[in-house]
Amino acid sequence: MLRSFLGAAALAVTAHAATIQSTPAQQCQSFANGLDLSEYNTTIINSTYFATDEYLFVVGTTNNAPFCQIFAQTVYGSPGTTVWAIWLPETSDYQGRFLAVGDGGFAGVIEYDSMLADFNLGLGFAVAGGDGGHSALTNDAGEGAPGVYLPFLHHQEEVLGWIHNGISIFTPPAKAITEARYNSIKHAYYDGCSTGGAQGFALAQFHPTLFQGIVASSPGNYYSHLALSFLWNDLATDTVGTYIPQTQLTAMTAAVVAKCGGPDGVINNPPACQFDVDSFACNATNLSLNNTACLTDAQLAAAKKIYAGPTNSNTGAQLYPGFAFGSESSWLLQEGLLADSFSIPILQNLVYDDLGYDASTFNFSSADVAAVNEKAGTLIDEIDPDIQQFHAGGGKLLSVQGWADPLNSPFWPIEHLQQVQAAFGGNVSSWFELFMSPGTGHCGSNDLYPDAPGTYATTAALVAWVEQGSTPAQIEASMPPSGANITRKLCPYPQIAEYTGTDPDDWTSYTCT
Secondary structure, three states, X not given: OHHHHHHHHHHHHHHHHHHHOOOHHHHHHHHHHXXXXXXXXXXXEEEEEEOOOOOEEEOOEEOOOOEEEEEEEEEOOOOOEEEEEEEEEOOOOOOXXXXXXXXXXXXXXXXXXXXXXXXXXXXXXXXXXXXXXXXXXXXXXXXXXXXXXXXXXXXXXXXXXXXXXXXXXXXXXXXXXXXXXXXXXXXXXXXXXXXXXXXXXXXXXXXXXXXXXXXXXXXXXXXXXXXXXXXXXXXXXXXXXXXXXXXXXXXXXXXXXXXXXXXXXXXXOXXXXXXXXXXXXXXXXOOOOOOOOOEOHHHHHHHHHHHHOOEOOXXXXXXXXXXXXXXXXXXXXXXXXXXXXXXXXXXXXXXOOOXXXXXXXXXXXXXXXXXXXXXXXXXXXXXXXXXXXXXXXXXXXXXXXXXXXXXXXXXXXXXXXXXXXHHOOOOOOOOEEEEEEOOOEOOEOOOOOOOOOOEEOHHHHHHXXXXXXXXXXXXXXXXXXXXXXXXXXXXXXXXXEEEOOOOOOOHHHEEEO
């Protein structure tokens, strides 16, 4: 019924255009006004037409093709409401591809920068994005802080609408609009990072038929234990003498890179780096830092905790992996800010429902961890490795993780890949690949590695994988923070890029081995 109605509406728009030569803006509005999405509990809010270069979200970046933007609102459960947008390119630019983008952090806003990046690839996408099932306006502007009430964390359906179901709520009506506009969708894709990476794994686990291809990078899919990692590192560095200032963190990374770095100034394979952490100490026999940058005994103990990652205080079991050599200069966020923004709000709002809860009393015991697993993990984690239905349907899953990520442990995506391999009894590279990126951070470049390219050609690789069966053997990384003309080759784990050429700034000088 919906499709036939919308088809008639589209025909009416075409006839109208033929008779009075309506403008593209008028066609956009007429099309939006003719939509009936009531079967999806969805209403249209407004529509706007943008000619080429008219849409400006980030200074210096505009749309390289025209599109019709439609805003809509979908009601789910009670009191859940999600606001979302879809960008419809001209019929001549559409190539039968629908793509949805994910959210970041606690969500609450539409990630327009992600929509624009994928739209501008010239791959003919109709692009959609939503706010993660709740509004930042009513949730502390999308930020968290100790003692602050976050309403969405007190409603289970909104918690599920944040990560588990957020993309799946707006995708069906967004697809319906796309089909009404172009009569078909040949391929459906998803692109997300961080919380969006978690949403990508949620799609593969809980909604395995919505997308044929998923990019899920820097994934926070073990979100409850990622939050424990933030808290662990905060508590390790918040007592007298344990805090490590940026100058020392930067010196630590410089020392590690000097020993283990390659010709491009990054550590290509941090797990293979043989570095003596004790050499950071001010009383070490062989100092790797000078007398002003070396670490006191208390600081060294804190650094070792960050490298190790959180463990169960009763059993010693690993709760979440630690950080890699070469990431030290990015640890400043771990020394309080991330715990204040995510760990403590989750504990106070979701786990204990007590804004006065003192997170310093969380001692990582079996009981504490069990409470987090039960109250948070069941609602915000997407770690089931047995994603058989997604694989059986021909789905492809691609992930990129930076070795110098200041938020995620780079070892978690590797562990999860290994869990998936175990669940499927061996190699899964025909449909799931992970690319580790030296010197890069969370969802892209790391300013503390100015010459490490952090823009990844993942979406194009995914399209080729899904539509042509071309399993990505390498991915090009480009656009380092310095602005230099440097490209880098990323290889599917466990391969690494070995320098075999003559120009360390050219990705063709590296071979995946």
